Every structure is written in structure tokens, then in C-alpha cells.
Amino acid sequence: MKAIRFLAAALVAASLSACVSSDPASRAITPVPGDVSVASKDPGQQVARIPQFTVADIRVTVPRSLKVSEANLFMPVADIVWRGEPMGDRYAQVQRIFDEAFAGGTAGMQRGPAVIVEAEVTRFHCLTEKTRYTVGGTHAMRYKLTLRDATTGQIIDGPRNVVADVKGAGGQAAIAEEMAGRTQRVVVIEALAxxxxxxxxxxxxLPPGLVSQNAAPEAVMTVAQVY
Structure with a gap:
């Protein structure tokens, strides 16, 4: 009986192994905390995201052609929906948010060729009051990214569309965040950075045993979606 069970187990194992791709890269994929997957032949190897450029300048534009909505609906039809600050020039407010986030996100990047970072905002659709204080949702933030050589001005990457969406709390969770100082503005700036x-x-x-400052949780993350 034991021999029969052993044989059955062996047959099951063989059938499962036949379903696994023989692609060496697929077999070498090792999950990394905060990342989806990173190829590595060493299961114990740590992987960090390291800056590849020296950021010489940042230029963010928020086109006035984008449609703004102040309607208190669950999902207003607009490009810019922002209630994280008092009513005012929403274009200017979004501009300041991106400027602050990108300045913080690129701080200390002094590695590789010098580049000018250009970002054109294409969507900044955050939660309305109605959504934030009920079900919550997603702060939908999109921008078109272009990198230029800081000396020649030639494009070295892009333009490409980047999605920087982040979950927005709702109901009591949103109220608790507000009371703790974690406002919508704080959330979206963190996500954009x-x-x-x-x-x-x-x-x-990274070599085994090496701890890198660049391996902070916010720096070792999934590459932003592109569409």
C-alpha cells in the first residue's frame, strides 16, 4: 500500500512539474518585499532601487486645457478634482503639489547623467467630499514624463505616460487620518514622490549582508503602471 501511495505521489509531482515553464528567467524570479518580482539566482539576495540620474532641474506643467470640476459627486466627469485644499485656483494647487512631491522624491539624486525632468499632468482626479466621507476610493494621478539631457536638451527617455494612483481612505478611516494630520495632500504628495x-x-x-539606504520601503517598490 505504501508503495502505491508513493507511486501516486510521484505521478502527481511529475504532472505538476510539467505545467511549470522551462524559461530560466521565470524560475529565477525571487519576490522582494515591496516589489512584485525581481530576477535573482540567489534566493537570499536583496534588491534595492538605485537612482540612475542626476536631477538638474524639474519642470512640471498643468495645462489649462484640463477640465476642473467642483461638483460634489462620487465621480465627477473632469480631469482635475481636488478637495484637499480650500477652493481656489486648482491648476496652481496641483502645480504646487507636483513641484513639492517631485522635489522631495528626487532629493539627493546625484548618480548618472544629468537630466531635466519634465512632467505634464494629464489627470488629477482625487476624492470629492461625498466620496471621502463615505466609501473612499482612489486618487487617480497621471502624468506624461520626459527626460532630457541637461546639457544638450535632447530627449533621452519618453515621453511616456505614468500612473501614480493611490488609495484614498473613506468614512471613519478618513476622519481618523485627518485628525492625525494625514490629509489628502499628504497622501498624494507621498504617492507622487x-x-x-x-x-x-x-x-x-545588493551583496549579501549589505544594508543600503536606498533600500528603504518607499524606494523598493513596484514600477509605476504605464498605459
Missing amino acids: ASIRRELSAPVA
Whole structure:
């Protein structure tokens, strides 16, 4: 009986192994905390995202052609929906948010060729009051990213569309965040800063035992979606 069970187990194992791709890269994929997957032949190897450029300048534009909505609906039809600050010039407010986030996200990037970072905002659709204080949702933030050589002005990357969406709390969770000082503005700036860090960095394997400052949780993350 034991021999029969052993044989059955062996047959099951063989059938499962036949379903696994023989692609060496697929077999070598090792999950990294905060990342989806990073190829590594050593299961114990740590991977961090390291800046690949020296940021010489940042230029963010928020086109006035984008449609703004102040309607208190669950999902207003507009390009810019922002209630994280008092009513005012929403274009200017979004501009300041991106400027602050990108300055923080690229701080200390002094590695590789010098570049000018250009970002054109294409969507900044955050939560309305109605959404934030009920079900919550997603702060949908999109921008078109272009990197230029800081000396020649020639494009070396892009333009490409980047998605920097982040979850927005709702109901009592949103109220608790507000009371703790974690406002919508704080949330979106953190997300945008992390997004630009990812876009200007690349995964690099670290030697065993080496702890890198670049391996902070916010720096070792999934590459932002592109569409």
C-alpha cells in the first residue's frame, strides 16, 4: 500500500512539474518585499532601487486645457478634482503639489547623467467630499514624463505616460487620518514622490549582508503602471 501511495505521489509531482515553464528567467524570479518580482539566482539576495540620474532641474506643467470640476459627486466627469485644499485656483494647487512631491522624491539624486525632468499632468482626479466621507476610493494621478539631457536638451527617455494612483481612505478611516494630520495632500504628495523615485531608478542586486539606504520601503517598490 505504501508503495502505491508513493507511486501516486510521484505521478502527481511529475504532472505538476510539467505545467511549470522551462524559461530560466521565470524560475529565477525571487519576490522582494515591496516589489512584485525581481530576477535573482540567489534566493537570499536583496534588491534595492538605485537612482540612475542626476536631477538638474524639474519642470512640471498643468495645462489649462484640463477640465476642473467642483461638483460634489462620487465621480465627477473632469480631469482635475481636488478637495484637499480650500477652493481656489486648482491648476496652481496641483502645480504646487507636483513641484513639492517631485522635489522631495528626487532629493539627493546625484548618480548618472544629468537630466531635466519634465512632467505634464494629464489627470488629477482625487476624492470629492461625498466620496471621502463615505466609501473612499482612489486618487487617480497621471502624468506624461520626459527626460532630457541637461546639457544638450535632447530627449533621452519618453515621453511616456505614468500612473501614480493611490488609495484614498473613506468614512471613519478618513476622519481618523485627518485628525492625525494625514490629509489628502499628504497622501498624494507621498504617492507622487514615490512614483518619480521609481521612474528614475532601477533595481540593483545588493551583496549579501549589505544594508543600503536606498533600500528603504518607499524606494523598493513596484514600477509605476504605464498605459
